[in-house]
Amino acid sequence: MIELNGLRDAFAELTDRAPRFFRAPGRVNLIGEHVDYSEGFVLPLAIDRATVAAAAPRGDRRVRVRSLDENATAEFDLDDPDPQPAGAWSDYARGVALALARRVPLSGADVALRTTVPIGAGLSSSAAFELAVGLALLTVSGAALSPHELAHAAQEAENGFVGLRSGIMDQLASALGVRDHALLIDCRTEEVSTVPLPAGAAILIADSGVKHELAGSAYNDRRAQSEEAARRFGVRTLRDVSVADFARRSAMLPEPLRRRARHVVGENARVLATVVALREGDLATAGAHMYASHDSLRDDYEVSAPELDLLVDTARHVGGVYGARMTGGGFGGSVVALVRRDAAGALSAALESAYAARYARKPLITEVRASDGAAPIG
Numbered sequence: 001m002i003e004l005n006g007l008r009d010a011f012a013e014l015t016d017r018a019p020r021f022f023r024a025p026g027r028v029n030l031i032g033e034h035v036d037y038s039e040g041f042v043l044p045l046a047i048d049r050a051t052v053a054a055a056a057p058r059g060d061r062r063v064r065v066r067s068l069d070e071n072a073t074a075e076f077d078l079d080d081p082d083p084q085p086a087g088a089w090s091d092y093a094r095g096v097a098l099a100l101a102r103r104v105p106l107s108g109a110d111v112a113l114r115t116t117v118p119i120g121a122g123l124s125s126s127a128a129f130e131l132a133v134g135l136a137l138l139t140v141s142g143a144a145l146s147p148h149e150l151a152h153a154a155q156e157a158e159n160g161f162v163g164l165r166s167g168i169m170d171q172l173a174s175a176l177g178v179r180d181h182a183l184l185i186d187c188r189t190e191e192v193s194t195v196p197l198p199a200g201a202a203i204l205i206a207d208s209g210v211k212h213e214l215a216g217s218a219y220n221d222r223r224a225q226s227e228e229a230a231r232r233f234g235v236r237t238l239r240d241v242s243v244a245d246f247a248r249r250s251a252m253l254p255e256p257l258r259r260r261a262r263h264v265v266g267e268n269a270r271v272l273a274t275v276v277a278l279r280e281g282d283l284a285t286a287g288a289h290m291y292a293s294h295d296s297l298r299d300d301y302e303v304s305a306p307e308l309d310l311l312v313d314t315a316r317h318v319g320g321v322y323g324a325r326m327t328g329g330g331f332g333g334s335v336v337a338l339v340r341r342d343a344a345g346a347l348s349a350a351l352e353s354a355y356a357a358r359y360a361r362k363p364l365i366t367e368v369r370a371s372d373g374a375a376p377i378g
């Protein structure tokens with residue numbers, strides 16, 4: 001396993017104790033964007049890119065975390081009475097430790113991590129990191145939590161300690177992934193059903209390489225707007241508004257709330273329609289919903305970026321491509337495409353040349369497969 005390269009040696013520099021290993025995958029979302037925090041429907045899959053942790057218990061109450069990707073080590077005390085975020089990568093580890101300690105007794109640990117999830121590409125490198133640290137800390141403490149509870153602890157770390165009011169999609173996808181399947185998640189009940197991925201199609205990701213600096217605050221703004229729209233409609237969340245309700249009552253919302261709500265309401269319907277289409281093997285219809293999702297994220301929710309729009313528009317003109325859209329929080333990051341397997345090469349070539357012509361560099365293109373969720377290795 002490629003993630004283990006260098007990890008054993010890095011861990012041996014921390015301690016002589018023998019480590020155990022844990023793997024937590026990143027995710028790509030096929031459709032259902034910016035709806036999880038409105039208790040909507042999402043359709044992600046855990047991918048075959050993951051963060052691996054090596055961990056062993058310590059005799060004291062300290063946690064030492066080494067990140068090979070950051071080339072840095074952080075250390076904190078589980079009994080610190082006033083833990084403060086440092087504004088750094090290590091906040092994810094510390095936030096997870098704090099959230100777990102509210103649920104189970106934790107012991108001190110040495111942890112080393114390495115990832116093959118590209119960072120900042122919209123593929124949930126942070127959820128993969130959180131879940132790998134979480135599984136490692138639980139196991140070395142002799143504790144266990146259900147995948148749902150572990151996902152919640154990881155989300156709590158992001159919401160409460162890191163300061164991003166993210167939903168539950170990424171953590172549930174990383175915790176519950178199933179090989180060769182996408183996961184239909186109802187973010188209200190957190191019920192998960194598996195949707196087999198078509199064998200004849202490939203899932204391609206094109207990383208634009210763009211990282212929007214203000215993505216965190218813009219994300220929180222969008223969430224606040226969705227909550228405000230729900231409040232004005234007099235419902236708990238926008239999940240409770242159907243397409244027909246929206247058509248009848250949308251005039252009461254001022255802009256931009258009306259457009260924001262139109263995205264969420266339409267996206268929930270598109271996710272359910274996509275699942276039906278995939279189950280029927282109707283990839284053309286599934287793909288059409290992906291394109292419609294992108295248009296809605298670009299025009300109504302306003303979380304796309306010109307680089308992502310160019311990649312999606314290019315995909316529209318390549319034969320054998322069923323659909324493409326931005327994936328993840330947006331403002332940069334990646335585009336996901338569903339493409340007939342034998343057309344994947346033509347799509348990569350078209351994306352590279354169109355992107356290079358406009359931006360003088362290439363997007364990073366990878367084919368991903370759906371993988372199993374977070375678990376100990378061996």
Ligand code: GLA
Nearest residue numbers: 033034166167168169328329
């Ligand atoms: C980020 C968040 C998720 C979700 C997506 C947008 O990945 O972490 O909770 O809101 O953005 O769909």
